[in-house]
Structures are given as structure tokens and as C-alpha cells.
Amino acid sequence: MTNGRSRFCTDEEVPGRILSVLRDARKYAILVTPYLGLWPHAEDAIVVAVKNRVDVKVILRADPQVLNSEDVQWLLLNKVKVATVEGLHAKIYLNEAAVVVSSMNLTRASTQASLDFALTLHDDADTEAVREYVTRTVVALAQPVTAGKVVMNEVRKMFNHAGKSDRGHCVRCGTDIDLDPSRPLCPDCYDVWAAYKNPEYAEKVCHSCGRSATTSYAKPLCSTCYRSLR
Ligand SMILES: [Zn+2]
Ligand SMILES: [Zn+2]
Structure with a gap:
């Protein structure tokens, strides 16, 4: 990544600029986006980053619709850390070398119709204030989302549909x-x-x-049960 000048772009160039934060990351990427609606290129960029051992964190608005989306489950399945903040409105995408401030949410709809901008800042005095805002305020306020929390509502729905009882099993000893x-x-x-x-x-x-099945406190369902929720 080149050092120095900040670069401004608009509209159809914006999604690529945001995804470059993932593609250029070597250590970490933090995506601060109130709303989420992944599209294939975005999913690919996330998968590749995680495979390359980049620590990817997505911070979303604390909103039940956002939280219960398939995209959040997809992120958790793909080893992305997800957290939420009440009232989040900022859109900031950063890695260890650059910061992108933008008007665009990480959503497919924004890639097609919205008028959006992105401003890329390479590391210098300008980025420090943004980085501080993200780490000291946004990340500090963020509540982590675990698979269990997200899946809970879906499991209830599934069992209610199937007319089954609300019985589950302890993931360690199997008791009811x-x-x-x-x-x-x-x-x-x-x-x-x-x-x-x-x-x-x-x-x-x-x-x-x-x-x-191999389960955990964070991911308490076997893959068959998990898949049947999707
Ligand atoms: Zn037990
Ligand atoms: Zn199961």
C-alpha cells in the first residue's frame, strides 16, 4: 500500500475501495457499518482475509433485524468477530495501514443505487483521530455477538413450527x-x-x-441442526 495522499472516490468506485481494506489487510480489519447485506465479492474478500489470518471484526448497529440476518450467521460461521453498538451511524473501514471513511453501509443495495463517497486516508496524523475514535469509542462500546444469541430466536421459531417441545440438551452431559x-x-x-x-x-x-457432535458454548448446535435453520 502506498503511503501519503488521501484519495476521494464516489459511487461505483466506493465498494471496491471498501473491499480493498480487507484485501490489503495483513493483521486486522475493522468494518464499522450500521447495516449489513453481503454480496459475493464482499464475502470472497472476507473469506480470503480470514484464511490469511487477518483478524476481521464487523461492528453493526444493535438492531434485532440486523442481528437476526443470515449475513450475521454467515460471518460467525466464517470466524469473523461480530459486535453491536446502540445508535451506530458511522461507516468506517480500517486496517493496520489505512482508514476509509465513507457514507456507504456494507450492503449490496448501496453498491447499486445510492450516491456514496469514500475517502481513503493513509497512515499519518489524519488517521490517528479516526483510529482513536474507532478503538476508544466504537470498539469500547461494542457488545460481542455469539452464535448462540443469534440462533436462539431461529431455533424457537423452528421448533414452534414443527410443534416440538422446547426441550434441549446440555452440550456437555446431554441431560434434558x-x-x-x-x-x-x-x-x-x-x-x-x-x-x-x-x-x-x-x-x-x-x-x-x-x-x-463437536459443539461449544458459543456454537451449541451440530452442523445438521445449524444448517436446518438457514
Ligand atoms: Zn450438563
Ligand atoms: Zn443437532
């Missing part, structure tokens, strides 16, 4: 508990888990179907 993917452990197992609170720690049972 309420179906609630945000609380996938029985009280006893929870106490043990709580000593370490590692959301990725491998468990043995699917919270929904009770079959043996």
Missing part, C-alpha cells in the same frame, strides 16, 4: 434442559464451565437434537 442456545449447559456443567468461561471449549452433544 430448556431449549435456549444462549444457555446450552445444565446448572452443574455450567458451574464447571464458568471457572474458565471459554466459549470455544469443545463439548460433546448437540443442544438441539441431543446427538453426539
Whole structure:
């Protein structure tokens, strides 16, 4: 990436400028976008960044519609960290070398119809204030989103449709508990888990179907149950 001059672009050039933040990232990328509606090029850029061990974080507006979208589930499945902030309106995309401030949300609709701009700033005094705003305010206020929280509403819906009971299973010992993917452990197992609170720690049972599967506190469903939600 070249150092120095900031560059301004508009309309059809904007999506590419935003995706270049992902493509050029070597260490991390933070995408601050109130709304989300991924399109194939955006998904590709995210997948490639994650494969290249870039720490990708997406910060969204705390809004149930945004949170329950398929895109959020897709991000979590693809090892992207997702967090939300109340009242978020800023759109800022940055990596360790450059900052893009833009009017564009990371949504497919914006790539087609909206009049948008993006201003790329390469690292110097100008970017410092933006970086500070993102790390000290936006990231500091952000609440992490786990797969369990997002999936919970969908699981409830699915089971209500199927006329099944709201019974689930402890992901560690398999005992019957309420179906609630945000609380996938029985009280006893929870106490043990709580000593370490590692959301990725491998468990043995699917919270929904009770079959043996590699699950975790963060991702309590087997792949079959998870897929059936999509
Ligand atoms: Zn248990
Ligand atoms: Zn299952």
C-alpha cells in the first residue's frame, strides 16, 4: 500500500475501495457499518482475509433485524468477530495501514443505487483521530455477538413450527434442559464451565437434537441442526 495522499472516490468506485481494506489487510480489519447485506465479492474478500489470518471484526448497529440476518450467521460461521453498538451511524473501514471513511453501509443495495463517497486516508496524523475514535469509542462500546444469541430466536421459531417441545440438551452431559442456545449447559456443567468461561471449549452433544457432535458454548448446535435453520 502506498503511503501519503488521501484519495476521494464516489459511487461505483466506493465498494471496491471498501473491499480493498480487507484485501490489503495483513493483521486486522475493522468494518464499522450500521447495516449489513453481503454480496459475493464482499464475502470472497472476507473469506480470503480470514484464511490469511487477518483478524476481521464487523461492528453493526444493535438492531434485532440486523442481528437476526443470515449475513450475521454467515460471518460467525466464517470466524469473523461480530459486535453491536446502540445508535451506530458511522461507516468506517480500517486496517493496520489505512482508514476509509465513507457514507456507504456494507450492503449490496448501496453498491447499486445510492450516491456514496469514500475517502481513503493513509497512515499519518489524519488517521490517528479516526483510529482513536474507532478503538476508544466504537470498539469500547461494542457488545460481542455469539452464535448462540443469534440462533436462539431461529431455533424457537423452528421448533414452534414443527410443534416440538422446547426441550434441549446440555452440550456437555446431554441431560434434558430448556431449549435456549444462549444457555446450552445444565446448572452443574455450567458451574464447571464458568471457572474458565471459554466459549470455544469443545463439548460433546448437540443442544438441539441431543446427538453426539463437536459443539461449544458459543456454537451449541451440530452442523445438521445449524444448517436446518438457514
Ligand atoms: Zn450438563
Ligand atoms: Zn443437532
